[in-house]
Amino acid sequence: MCTNIVETAPIAGWGKGADGWFELRLVSVSFDHPMHAPLEHAINIDFTNVAKGLSARVAVELTPDAAKELIRVIQATLERGNAEGVTA
């Protein structure tokens, strides 16, 4: 880790990894060197469940602009759902 810019939070949900669907326990968001994206720094998001092993991971590496768009569309979706009374 190079920048030390990382935030984590417990999370509830399901993700599809290399071995199929699994329950998610943690989200980790870092602004650091990506593992795959051809960028010096990226917004790296990992959804994990270490109780199921280190490979229980769904990963994305986004440009900062893409990360802002993701925030915007999630927020917009939640607001529409709330307005229409949609619940989990």
Add this chain to the structure above:
Amino acid sequence: MPYTTEKYEGMIAETMTIQGHKRDTIHAYIARPLGLGPFPGLALVTHGLGWTEWYKEFARKFAHHGYVAILPDILCRVGHGTPEDVLAKSRAEGGLPDDQVVGDMAAAGTYLRSLPYLNGKVGILGSCSGGRHTYLTACRTQGVFDAAVDCWGGSVVQSRERLTPAQPVSPVEYTKDLSCPLLGLFGEDDQNPAPAQVAIHEQELKKYNKQYEFYSYKGAGHGFFYYHLPMYRHEQAMDAWKKLWAFLEKHLDAPKYA
């Protein structure tokens, strides 16, 4: 003597274990030339992307040039899986504690010194976060390393906002204790370390009369040796390799690079 094509060459490169920080057993990748030596030793500190194929190839490059290179798996305690999965877990845990990495690297240097085919000289080299760990280790150990190479180590001059429980002290604070000559290779377009941070680091080295050589390359940013990534810069990397070989030849009695 420069290598010529009629000469025999061979190397062994394998995973083994060493006793790291607090005598924990950790994996290490070691690459060395075949033969009796004596060879200079070089402890490599992996970069921020973990114990990767690139770094193991880096170790073999040094073995090809006549060094015993050791690359401890400083992420060994995090668990095992693909390097990417291990790194993701380490990041989520807040990164590796500085004390632990310094302990592992000091142990790697001491291990090299115990080898019967060593020439008595040991260096330490790392890039990215490994450059930072290289500097920390060279400052926080005495009598273990004869030379240190910091390749674009980020956060050697670490702002208060970036200090964490795992990294509680900015490495530059330890400069008065730097135990060996230092080579620094940087890119002027790097964000971390930015040229202003490199300048602060250099001021501290001057303040304590430390032996160092810094080279900052125009048109290069972070990680300009990484030929598999877009940040690779051919011209700057080739010149920096020359500087690197010359530095190691001088301080580790290493074979002359051809």
